[in-house]
Amino acid sequence: MKKIQALLLTFLITAALGVQAQVGGWKADLIKDADTALVEMIEKQPKLQSFKDKSYGYAVFPRVTKGAIGIGGAGGKGIVYKGHVPTGQSSLSQATIGFQLGGQQYKEVIFFENKEAYDRFTNKKVKFDGQASAVAITAGASVDVAWKDGMAIFTQTRGGLMYEASIGGQHFSFKPKE
Structure with a gap:
C-alpha cells in the first residue's frame, strides 16, 4: 500500500510541476533551460555533440x-x-494507452539532419507514432543511432517513477520567435 501511495504522490507532484512549467507564453528562461538541458545530455553522452555539430537544427524540450x-x-x-x-x-x-502507472519528467532533443526535416517540424507536419524510437541516454551506454526521416531523437530521465507498457504518439506545435 505504501508503494502505491508513494507512486501516486510522485505522480501528483510531477503533474503539478509540469502544469506550472507550461503556463504562459514565450519566456527567455526557456532558452536558458533548453541550453542547459542539452549541455547536460551531451555531458552524459558525448556522442550527441556530433549530432549537434552536424545537424541543420534541433528542438530541445528541457522538461517533459x-x-x-x-x-x-x-x-x-x-x-x-x-x-x-x-x-x-x-x-x-x-x-x-496501455499498462502504465506513475509519473516522471524527462528531457528530449530532436536533431534535424537537413532543411527538409527542419521545415517539416516547423510547419507542424511532424507527429511521432508508436513506431518512432527515441534513444534513452543512460550513463555508459553506447549511442549508435541512424537518422530516421531526417531526425534523431534522444531522451534522458530527470526523475520520477513510471511503469509502462503502452502505445501512443507525440504531437508538436511551433511558434516562431517574434
Whole structure:
C-alpha cells in the first residue's frame, strides 16, 4: 500500500510541476533551460555533440512531464534552433494507452539532419507514432543511432517513477520567435 501511495504522490507532484512549467507564453528562461538541458545530455553522452555539430537544427524540450494511470499524457515546452540560433518555441503533447502507472519528467532533443526535416517540424507536419524510437541516454551506454526521416531523437530521465507498457504518439506545435 505504501508503494502505491508513494507512486501516486510522485505522480501528483510531477503533474503539478509540469502544469506550472507550461503556463504562459514565450519566456527567455526557456532558452536558458533548453541550453542547459542539452549541455547536460551531451555531458552524459558525448556522442550527441556530433549530432549537434552536424545537424541543420534541433528542438530541445528541457522538461517533459508525463503521468499515467492506464491512460497517460505528457507535455512540455521547448526551443527550436536553426544553426544553433533559437528560431521559435515548440510545445510537445503526448497521449498513451496501455499498462502504465506513475509519473516522471524527462528531457528530449530532436536533431534535424537537413532543411527538409527542419521545415517539416516547423510547419507542424511532424507527429511521432508508436513506431518512432527515441534513444534513452543512460550513463555508459553506447549511442549508435541512424537518422530516421531526417531526425534523431534522444531522451534522458530527470526523475520520477513510471511503469509502462503502452502505445501512443507525440504531437508538436511551433511558434516562431517574434
